[in-house]
Each structure stands twice: as C-alpha cells, then as structure tokens.
Amino acid sequence: MTTSLPKGSIVALVTPFCEDGSVNTEKLRELVEFHVSHDTDGILVLGTTGESSTMTEEEDDLAAKTVIEAAAGRIPVIVGAGSNNTATQLDKAKKYEKMGADGLLLISPYYNKANTEGLVRHFTTVADTVNIPIILYNIPGRTGMSIPVEVVERLSRHPMIQGIKEASGNMSYAMNVSKLLNDDFVMYSGNDDIIVPMMGAGASGVISVLADVAPSQTHDMVSRYLNNDVQGALSLQRELLDLIHALFIEVNPIPVKEAMNLMGMDVGGYRLPLYPMEEQHRETLKRELQKAGLCA
Template sequence: MTKKLPDGSIVALITPFHRDGSVNYDKLRELIEWHIANKTDGILVLGTTGESSTMTHREDDEVVRVAIEQADGRIPIIIGAGSNDSHTQLEKSLKYERMGADGLLLISPYYNKANRQGLIEHFKLCADQVNIPIILYNIPGRTGMSIPVDVVEELSKHPNIQGIKEASGNLSYAMNIAPLLNENFKMYSGNDDIIVPMLSIGASGVISVLADILPEETHDLVCSYLDGDVNRSREIQLKYLDLIHKLFIEVNPIPVKEAMNLMGMNVGGYRLPLYPMDPKNKEALESSMKKAGLL
C-alpha cells in the first residue's frame, strides 16, 4: 500500500443541494477548490455531515466521482463507505477504491449492531480486500454501540486499518485507545470541542464540521499543536468554542449548513427527516457567528 492517511484537519464535507433537493455538483466542485485554497489537509465526503443516509447509491457514486476528479490528486479524498450490511459496505468500498479514493471511513453496524466477533468480521471483510487505508468510525450516539477497545486493538494490527475517528466525546475511551497509536494507526478527533485534548493524548488530527466554515483556522489549530505551539492551538480552540457548541445546537449537519448559507455560500437545505432550524436556535447560531467575525 502506497497511500497514507494525512495528519491535520480533514473536513467532514457537507453535500450541497439545489432548491429542488437535487445534489449541486457545481457547488461541490467549488467547495473542494475552497478547501484546497484554505489549507484543509483532507476531505471526507459521504460522512454523517454529508447526509449520505438520505441519498441514493447513484448520487453517492456521482459525489465520489466529482470529488476525486476535482481534487485531481491535490488533496486526499476519503469516502464514507460504511453500512450496517457488511457486504454492501464491501461492495461500496471496492467500487470507491477503483474510482481512486485515497481512504475509506467505515462505521460500526447500526440498528442490527453486532457481537464482538461480528464487529471484527464486519471490518475485516473490507480490510482483507481493499488496498487503501481504512479509518474505523466510532460514534455510539448514532449507532447505539461503541467499538470495544479490545476490538480496536485487534483491528489496529491489520495493515489496511490505519486509524479511528473517535466521535464518542468520551475522553476516557480515547485514553484507552491512545496506547494503540503508532505510525501505522492514527486517531482523529470526531468532536470539534475537544481537538486539543485529543491531540494531547496522541491524536493526529480531526475530522471536522467546524472546518466547513473555518478551514484555515481548523488547520492552524491542529498543525500548531503538531508543530509544538500548544499555546497557539489552545487559543484557537477556545476562541471558537462557543461557535462549535452552536454548530451542534441541533442535529448535524443542520446548523453548519445554515451557517454556510448565512455566509453566502448557498449550499442549499436538507432532506427529510432533517428540517430547518428552530428560529431561536438560528438566532443563537447567528449571534455566535457574528462574535467570531464570520458575519
């Protein structure tokens, strides 16, 4: 395997829509160029923030095609290929590898869940057959279960499993993952409000919603820490902490899409069951954006 996962800020990219709800591929290309110009270190498409759960397989494939084509090797493109059906996950993973993906984000099974060995086999089914890096995705708030530490330990030994996105917000869990980290297995914060604490225990970066609106600042937050300037990193984290909280005042990606539209980025709305923000929450988001100098 020649491809490696990047350090730094990987944006969990939104999927832009037209007014009629169709995918706005021209805007997708525009966003990728914006991230390349503003220091983002990698782009994740079809993640939770990308609303892939309400998109068709054909739309997913076209988003991947457009993202890879537009990036043209200038920035790593990681694809959310997960499913609660292991064989569907494998089918998608192999397809995206053929299309030129630089890595895959694979979620633990949701709804049907799995026992310990089922979890291991769920991830190994893909890891044994693809030749690009895999990031495990631990997000119990969405899936109803956390990947046990001993399962992560076993999977981390697989040469194609090179990282974990830790999005439980549980620093105790992350601390138990930290001893497993090495040059071949990285951890990324899946929560923008604890990037610095995660970096302090060995994380290599963040897969970030904040980066959708503050790409350069999120890059600087991570890379300042990795370069040894902890004070600068902490200053950035604290400066935008209130804004980060407001980006999750309602279920992601509703607030971040609203923020982008308030900034004039015209990324469109959502698909049901996602629905526009409560006016009071929108007002709180807008106020925080003004304090952060975004409006």
C-alpha cells in the same frame, strides 16, 4: 509500514443540494476549491455531515466521483463507505477505491449492531479486499454501540486498518485507544470541542464540521499543536468554542448547512427527517458567526 493518512484538519464535507433537492455537483466542486485554497489537509465525503443516510446509491456515487475528480490529487479524499450490511459496505468500498479514493471511513454497524467476532469481520471483510487505508468510525451516539477497545486493538494490527475517528466524546475511551497508536495506526478527533484534548491523547488531527465554515482556523489549530505550540492551539480552541457549540445546537448537519448559507455559500437545504432549524437557534448561530467574523 507507515500510514499514508493525512495529519491535520480533514473537513467532514456537507453535500450541497439544488432547489429541486438533487445533488449540486457544481457547488461540490466549488467547495473542493474552497478547501484547497484554505489549507484544509483532507476531505471526507459521505460522512455523517454529508447526509448519505438520505441519499440513493447513485447520488452517493455521484458525490464521491465529483469530489475525487475535483480534488485531482491536490488534497486527499476519504470516502464514507459504511453500512450496517457488510456486503453492501464491501461493494461500496471496492467501488470508491476504483474511483480513486485515498482512504475509506467505515462505521460500526447500526441498529443490528454485532457481537465481537461479527464486528471484527464487518471491518476485516473490507480490509482484506481493498488496498487503500481504512479509518474506523466510532460514534455510539449515532450507532447505538461503541467499538470495544479490545476490538480496536485486534483491528489495528491489520495493515489496511490505519486509523480511527473517535467521536464518542469519552476521553477515557480515547485514552485507552491511545495506547494502540503508532506509525501504522492513528486517531482523529471526531468532536470539534475537544480537538486539542484529543491531540493531547495522541490524535493526529480532526475530522471536522467546524472546518466547513472555518477551514483556515481549524487547520491552524491542529498545525500549532503538531508544531509544539500547545498554548497557541489551546487559545484557538477556546476562541472557537462558542461557535463550535452553536454548530451543534441542533443535530448535525442542520446548523452547519445553515451557517454556510448565512455566509453566502448557498449549499441548499436538507432532506427529511432533517428540517430547518428553530429561529431562536438560528439567531444564536448567526450571532456566533458574526463574532467570529464569518458573516455580516
């Protein structure tokens, strides 16, 4: 079996909020159209960038349903169904599969963490139940633990576990995971500043925050590499590097939402404990957006 997961640039979509703090479904639909028209290769909803950690279950369901319906099969939609409670994760995964998700992103358990066998079962409990591809999510900076390579190896043999989003920034870890890659198990960069190096290690693309503001450029970077234009891809990576750094000048997704608002996309604010960024950081971000030709 060859994985049906998309190659290329998968946007880690923000969740837009109305002035009253509710999920802005109209804006969500607009963002789907924006990405369809700008060559984005896939959409991830309810990831870290989507702020699901401060959203209710009903709001998560609303955001996922809105994006899946708006995409209407034109672009693959992956839904973040992760939890540090395996039973909750399973319930969410089954629900999103029924909604029509094309894949699921499952994070390693945070706070409670897990031993090796518990970690394996955290993922396989879902994989044994659903019939859509699963992407593991390794982001130790958020969860407090990295998925050991030997655990990734065991999980990669499961027919429904077909990829990993590698967001540790550790190229040594990525290289060890790269030995496991094949037609049935792929890797995505989870860090916009090392998309090209990660593709050099075998990644099939990126799950990207940058793509929220520069979707065509992010798609082009990955597409160039996949079409053997390594120098062209590297040139774009370098060209966008200062903007990428500005998008992470404070904790994600504070800067990317501010950037989208500066660009006139009106995605709203945040929920505590996230808070509007410092003015000096905002000026840095605005300057980089202007240099990239993305805002006035």
